Amino acid sequence: MVLILEANALTKSYGDTHALAGVDLTIQAGEAVAIMGASGSGKTTLLHVLAGILAPDGGSVTLHATQPPLVISELGDAARSQLRREAFGFVFQQGLLIPELTAVENVALPLMLNGVPRAEAEQRAAAWLGALGLGGMEQRRIGQLSGGQAQRVAVARAQVIEPAVVFADEPTGALDSATSSDVMDALLGTTSARGRTLVVVTHDEGIAARCGRIVRLRDGRVVETRSKVADMEYIEGETR
Amino acid sequence: MKLLSVARLLARPAASGTATMVLPIVAFGVSTALLLTTLAGALSFFRWHGETGFLYQVLAILASALLIVPLASLGGSAARLSARRRDDRLATLRLLGATTGFVARLTVLESMVLALVGALGGTVLYLALTPLVGLIPFRGEPIGAAALLLNPLIVAGVIVGIGLLAGISAVVGLRGVIVSPLGVRTKQAAPRMRWMRVVFGAIVLGIAVFSVSHPGLFGGVAVFIVMLVVAFVAANAVLGLAGPFVIRLFASSALRRASTPQRLLAARTTLESPKAAWRQVSGVSMTSFVAVFAGSALATASSVSAGEMDAQSRVLLTDLRTGVYITLAISFLMVACSVGVSQASAILDRRDLYVSLDRLGMPVTTMNAARVRAVLSPLRIVAIGSAVCAAALVLPLAGISMVLAPVSMLTIAASIVAGILVVWLAAAATRPVLRRVLAEPAKLAE
Numbered sequence: 001m002v003l004i005l006e007a008n009a010l011t012k013s014y015g016d017t018h019a020l021a022g023v024d025l026t027i028q029a030g031e032a033v034a035i036m037g038a039s040g041s042g043k044t045t046l047l048h049v050l051a052g053i054l055a056p057d058g059g060s061v062t063l064h065a066t067q068p069p070l071v072i073s074e075l076g077d078a079a080r081s082q083l084r085r086e087a088f089g090f091v092f093q094q095g096l097l098i099p100e101l102t103a104v105e106n107v108a109l110p111l112m113l114n115g116v117p118r119a120e121a122e123q124r125a126a127a128w129l130g131a132l133g134l135g136g137m138e139q140r141r142i143g144q145l146s147g148g149q150a151q152r153v154a155v156a157r158a159q160v161i162e163p164a165v166v167f168a169d170e171p172t173g174a175l176d177s178a179t180s181s182d183v184m185d186a187l188l189g190t191t192s193a194r195g196r197t198l199v200v201v202t203h204d205e206g207i208a209a210r211c212g213r214i215v216r217l218r219d220g221r222v223v224e225t226r227s228k229v230a231d232m233e234y235i236e237g238e239t240r
Numbered sequence: 241m242k243l244l245s246v247a248r249l250l251a252r253p254a255a256s257g258t259a260t261m262v263l264p265i266v267a268f269g270v271s272t273a274l275l276l277t278t279l280a281g282a283l284s285f286f287r288w289h290g291e292t293g294f295l296y297q298v299l300a301i302l303a304s305a306l307l308i309v310p311l312a313s314l315g316g317s318a319a320r321l322s323a324r325r326r327d328d329r330l331a332t333l334r335l336l337g338a339t340t341g342f343v344a345r346l347t348v349l350e351s352m353v354l355a356l357v358g359a360l361g362g363t364v365l366y367l368a369l370t371p372l373v374g375l376i377p378f379r380g381e382p383i384g385a386a387a388l389l390l391n392p393l394i395v396a397g398v399i400v401g402i403g404l405l406a407g408i409s410a411v412v413g414l415r416g417v418i419v420s421p422l423g424v425r426t427k428q429a430a431p432r433m434r435w436m437r438v439v440f441g442a443i444v445l446g447i448a449v450f451s452v453s454h455p456g457l458f459g460g461v462a463v464f465i466v467m468l469v470v471a472f473v474a475a476n477a478v479l480g481l482a483g484p485f486v487i488r489l490f491a492s493s494a495l496r497r498a499s500t501p502q503r504l505l506a507a508r509t510t511l512e513s514p515k516a517a518w519r520q521v522s523g524v525s526m527t528s529f530v531a532v533f534a535g536s537a538l539a540t541a542s543s544v545s546a547g548e549m550d551a552q553s554r555v556l557l558t559d560l561r562t563g564v565y566i567t568l569a570i571s572f573l574m575v576a577c578s579v580g581v582s583q584a585s586a587i588l589d590r591r592d593l594y595v596s597l598d599r600l601g602m603p604v605t606t607m608n609a610a611r612v613r614a615v616l617s618p619l620r621i622v623a624i625g626s627a628v629c630a631a632a633l634v635l636p637l638a639g640i641s642m643v644l645a646p647v648s649m650l651t652i653a654a655s656i657v658a659g660i661l662v663v664w665l666a667a668a669a670t671r672p673v674l675r676r677v678l679a680e681p682a683k684l685a686e
Contacts (some may be wrong), residue, residue, distance in 0.1 A: 051599070053599050078603075081598070081601045081602075081603060082601065083601070084599065084600065084601035085600065085601025085602070086601070088601075090596075090599055090600055092596055092599075094592070096592060096593055096596035098505070098508075098593065098597075099512075100505070100508040100509055100511070100512045101504070101505070101508050105504060105508070109501055109504075109600075109602075110600060110601075112500065112501045112504070113501055113600075113601065113602055113603075113606070117499070118498065118499050118504070157600075
């Protein structure tokens, strides 16, 4: 197991509300980790701090995918923005794709932001769309796609830069159960199945159960960590 | 009573801040101030009864007519912005059991109150500007602040009129939402336009310009003025038809060549609705056209016959030139205000999208560059395109003017460039709105 992301004693407050009250977490390369908890438990804040969207009030976040390891929590706004652009992929609840752009342009955008020429960016974007079952829909605008198709475009956009970690915030929150399952297939199939890392925030136990590890938060603290591997070892030990 | 108490409840600042309420008020205020100032300037010419008094009055009416398009565009932006406030809460109120009629009355009341507050503020601004505007010289002396004070009945009429227009606009917008709630922002296929429009437009525009530049073909002054008005209306209508098509052509070409994210986003934004892009900047098309058209004629006239002209004719020529500059300046000012208002409201409307782009790591400078480019590209096409068209139509005259009176012609060109810069400043001034929206992700986080 190779450590990729490490959080130590994270704290974050909004006024009098302590969203994170001392969170420690390590994530290994190739893992799929689900972060769960009730509304206001701090799960989205944790994802934002891990991804460098928010700076923590205290503690540190270190990315071990770079040499030497990078302390994300010490970076300024511009450097964190650059890091997100180059090293992380994001999938949001509503997709939040740009409605004026076509599917292929939406996916190519992160590459273009990193300086890849447009033709090459669109070629690589089209390949990802094809891999996610959206071949032939490259020139469609987002309004011409179903909710599930749009969310798969969002998955392709997150993957196109081949990020160290993909962060997904309630990626199936706006979808029905069958479409949710398809989107989760796409997300897991393009991340942990290929040895890439996925951190997903979800309310859905079914979605969380498909991840390798579930981290539960309450009042800004980790109250439970369950690993599928550990569970399997326990079950095997019991039956032996 | 119930209507008033709900309206008061909804008037409280929302989580998104007070911007959604302040922006329409500011927009209505600026619209009112510019309308009253233009009206006061035009009416101040009607106190003159001398030999040339009639000519001044005709020119004042023409200048005011030229400003109708940018003013309507600015007023439209204000009304649309005000109407957008309703969208988020409309569904909630309906779910809570409010009837369609109740929601409609509430929306109209809210839009009208915002417009009236803005119009009152605009009246104060107009009065404050009066001493400054009064310094502009006509007939060899400043107009004077006193001449710019409108009859209170006219001012009251303008305020009530703006309130009513906002109410009507709210009703029309509401009907759109009720008839097709899902069709409002589905953003499916981008609209297409026919090239026949351009051909038809070019022919009508050619006839209009020919009529105006050959006054000798039509008998008396009255017939000429009627022809002038007809030509003006026709040219405006044609520009309205052809303008969006031309903007689409340029944006399509820009899209093919787009090599950076900001260019790609700007071209796609314009292509999303070339009509909306045109509507926003069309106010400067006629004024840029007239500035070069009339500017060339005036520059040539004053150079060729400078020695033979009497004092009165010299004053008239100077005043005509001043009139051209003022009309051009006001039109750009109106477009700048309209751009500022609609850009700010577009940022607020799309706050979730901008926050998500920020999370993806898109630099704020890229977002701002894309927004500004989406406004400035159509503006450059319209302002410079109209000026070049006018110069081409009066080519011999424009050529002679460039040789005989280069300073006058360069001043007109510089005015157009300055106008474009003012609009750029207005678009750039909305950067803090985006910065504030991006600084709020913490609120969206939990």
